[in-house]
Amino acid sequence: MRTIPYRLAGVAAVLVSLPLAVSPPVAAHAVEPDYTITVDPAATGAAIPRSMYGVFFEDINYAADGGLYAELVRNRSFEFNTTDASGYNGLTAWTVAGAAVVTNDAQRLNERNRNYLAVTGATTLTNAGYNTGLAVRRSDRYDFSVWARGSTTIEATLTTADGTALSAPVTIAAAGDAWKKYTGTLRATATSDAARLTVRTAGSVLLDEVSLFPRDTYRGRANGLRKDLAQKVADLKPGFVRFPGGCLVNTGSMYSYDAANNYPRARSYQWKDTVGPVETRATNKNFWGYNQSYGLGYYEYFQFSEDIGAMPLPVLPALVTGCGQNRATVDEALLQRHIQDALDLIEYANGPVTSTWGRLRAESGHPKPFGLTTVAVGNEENLPEEYWANFLRFESAIKAKHPEITVVSNSGPDDQGGTFENLWAKNREHGSDMVDEHYYNSPAWFLQNNKRYDAYDRNGPKVFLGEYASLDNKLYNSLAEAAYMTGLERNADVVKMASYAPLLANIDNVQWKPDMIWFDNDESWGSTSYQVQKLFMNNVGDRVLPSSATGNVLQPKPITGAIGLSTWRTAAVYDDVKVTRPDGTVLYSDDFGDGNADGWTSVTNRGNWAVTNGAYTQTTTDTEDTMVKAATIGETDYDYTLKATKTAGAEGFLVAFGIQETGQFYWWNLGGWNNTQGAIEKGITSAKEQILTKPDTVTTGKTYDLKIQVRGTKVTLILDGVEWGSFDDNAVTEPFAQVVTEDTKRGEIIVKVVNAQDSPAVTKVDLGGRKVARTAKQIVITGDPGEQNTRSAEPIQPVTSTVHGISPVFTREFPANSVTFLRIKTR
Incomplete structure (x- = not known):
């Protein structure tokens, strides 16, 4: 299970359940330390912003529909078609017993919700939901709704795949030749992760927006979020939420049309498509190869950010493609419209209820402004000259009207190379507010680049590390990421924000991995990186205490x-x-x-x-x-x-x-x-x-x-x-990393040590003469470096204990393959 050739060998992994046994205090005279951490007694370190660590949400790996967005019905508005993915059609996820035809004509619900289902006579419709079916829990309530046009009786029931009832039915008497929304509540009589929604009509009727939501969404919000997934994100205590992408947003001028109706079937992500009543939001082809309903839209992103106390950070398309594509718009009118969309977004988030877009926000249920402070323009563009020209247009327009808004530029899709150097040079010369960097690299790279930001210009643009991850979901990858994060904190005056990516993955629909949180229909589990990210995000501190480390350094091996x-x-x-x-x-x-x-x-x-x-x-x-x-x-x-x-x-x-x-x-x-x-x-x-x-x-x-x-x-x-x-490839691998921060509000020093090697690290810690308590709270993540958390087991978990023997200078043994945080009270 090794992933790097420069690992120390021969020492067994330490049991997670025995942190005190593997991390005892060590008498200074008993053994020569492998490493020494020395905190500068006088230097004042960088302040660490509340936004230091956040999350990046993109609708990839079915993260929204069938994931964080709590809607249980798949293809609720019959809009799926082959533009979304091969084999899709208006009845994908539906089975029909009787006569029903997906129809697109002037009788439609509205111009954005093009398709509806024309039912003739007594008909039974069954929706299979996502993956194995709908996840329902005994005694829980589920809110059913449907838009109907015509007069007949409609009955909705939860059933098993073979038709056995899992709820009492709800019966609706539809009437009239106009579209009307009907609602009802189903209570599950049994628990199942493979349920179906069955809808029966007694006669002919037009149907659209057939929906089923659990009543128990995150914070009980209508059109809300799946509770367990939202709670896992909230438990991270992120300082910001970056959304909605990623490659999802920077498809530039990508359009395809339904030729028969001259209507865009696939268009670049535009925030205005995703707000207002859900039945008026156009579904769209997802960049990652499926349909996205936009039920989880900008209003929900802003609301969720507010609910978890995080700063919203939307990413806007710069109309230059990235992510393996190489196109830039030459349509000036289109560019101007997107620039205006950026200004309208700020009004939507922050404007008064008397403004056009502020009124729409208020009508959605949030008259108070969301307090948007930062927007990003573009994502991983492969055409640096074209991107930079467009970025300057966006930035100029935003700053002219909203000088208080931080506008984030980017440096392309990698940590080095021609595009990276070109865009960084432009951003430095221009004096950009902040530059978004992305990279997905091996554990070796992260262990070799702990000092990456040490040499960055302290007076230049600040860094937003918007996407990063080590290339697997094993503990060793997470240890390498943890070691790297100590370097991010040490350089908190330059690196202002960082987010692991991607955030969510449906185990049955994966377009990219590794991912932080995994889920199926009814379960979710955090990867080893989730546990490491949570440890850092819950124990940031508010100021760096400058420190240095000396000790053993592993050397690179030749390429054989x-x-x-x-x-x-x-x-x-x-x-x-x-x-x-x-x-x-x-x-x-x-x-x-x-x-x-x-x-x-x-x-x-x-x-x-x-x-x-x-x-x-x-x-x-x-x-x-x-x-x-x-x-x-x-x-x-x-x-x-x-x-x-x-x-x-x-x-x-x-x-x-x-x-x-x-x-x-x-x-x-x-x-x-x-x-x-x-x-x-x-x-x-x-x-x-x-x-x-x-x-x-x-x-x-x-x-x-x-x-x-x-x-x-x-x-x-x-x-x-x-x-x-x-x-x-001669970069020095550094398996031992550390940073020391201070939580001034709680009066604590936080010593953070990563030991990403197969042997314990006896370490002398000199706190620079600071008076401290004799005990400390210790949090340890450790285990087999090849281990990972899965649906069946989550062996990698933090273990918290109280340790003794703390003093201004103390020695401890940090376990092999571990991340250890010591929270020490000052006196």
Whole structure:
């Protein structure tokens, strides 16, 4: 279960249930400390803002509909179609016994709610909800509603999949040739996570917006949130909520139309589509490949932020795409409309009830302003010049009318590279308020970059780390994140906000992982990263006490391991594979002349590999990552050479090296990102971070000579005899990290120590002469670094205890693979 080659070995993981046994006070004379933490006795550290840590919500992994949004009926307004996803239609999630047709004509409920269901005669409609069905609990009440046009009797009941009743029916007498909303309440007679909503009509009628909500939503709000998920977010005590995305918002000028009706079926996310009565909100294609109802819209985001005491932080589209797309609007009228939408959003959040948009907020039930202070423009744009031009337009308009609003820019989709450097240079020169950084990297990266923000300009734009995570959901990933977070706090004068991402994932509908909180229809559980984030967010403090640490430092290891070949939606031919020492001595060679590839094994079990005409071929063009490997190289200096030819498909070559049994590897990606970019990527199983990127294209039918020259930790990449690029993966891994903060209101010092290695860390702590109590509250998260929390078990939990032996200078042993917080009263 190891993910990094530089781990200390040989010490068993410590049981979570025995924190006192594994973290005792240590007599100063008994053992030489591995580390020393020294708090500066005189220096004044940075103030830590209330907004230091927050959450980022995006409707990804079915996080909204079928997740945080408590609506139990799927496709309640019959709007699903193939634009949303292949196989979708107006009756997705519904079964019909009788005669009913999804209809779009002038009799519709309103212009945004286009489809309705025309029922002819006695008919039974059954909705299967999300995943396995509707989750209902015995004795709980559920609020049913339907919009109907026509005169007949409508009966609604909770049932099992085979039709057995799970509630007494509610009967509605619909009447009149105008749309009207009818309501009723169902009480569940049994508990089930696979229930159905069954609606029976006695005669012909038009139906729309068939809805069922649990009465017990978060804070009892109508059109509200699923209580357990909202409570898990609230328990984090976040300082801000970033919403609604992410890639969800920055699809720029993306539109597709229903040609028959000249109506947009997929449009960029626009906040005005998501407010007002839910039956007037247009559903939309979700960027992540499904339909989104917008029942969870901007009003609900603002309300939830207020409910949990967090600052709302909306992200607005800059009309320049990111997230793998490369488009920018050239429509000036469209750009102007979105700029006006940004100004209208501020009025919606903060304006008086006499204003146009403030009145709509008040009509929704919130006459008091929401107190919006910060907006972000754009997200991970891949076209820095086009994005920057648009950002300046947005910022200028917002500042002219609302100089009090903080406007957040961004630095693209990665922690380094040309786009990152370009946008940061522009933001520094311009004097932007704040810059949003995003990155998803390996645990090694987080352990190697604890000092990332130490060198940032204290007088430049502030940093909003809007999205980050280590690339898995195991405890070791969370330990690496925890170590990194000590660096964020130490640099609280530069890093003003940070949020792990994504927040939520439906275990049956996953587009991205890792994720912080997982759920199914009726259960939810926090990942190991949720527990770490909660520990930090509940114990921030309000000021940094400057401190330093000395002690053991692990050194990087040279790049060794198996060699590999792969493709990504591309067919390719590889030949003349050879690994040699620098003096030419052959370590491995295969020209496939014997007609077989006996030394090669599949890593991913994907693709169609075979030896054809004396070369190794992969022939599928619809398969991602077909990696095969051979020849584990134990030497530190070697050259890996081969010939590569693309025969068909979307991209180019993936040539892997340094492949470890743990799943770690490097690969040279030529012609990636739809044959537009090359990169060196460092991977942990399916997740990868980019070490080096540059524009690159591979020509179909052309044979390329590739050479990867490895010298310890340094790698040089040579394409057709010319150096393509190089890198040195020699960053020092620091498994031990610390920060000390002060909670002045409670009169406490908080010592935060991360020990992300397999051996305990005996540590001397010098509090700089401060007088402190003899005892402290200790909170420890520890366990097997390969462990993770799942639906069936959540073994990684914080354990709280009282510890003794605290003094101005004390020594403690911090467990292997642990995060430890000591809250110490000052005297």
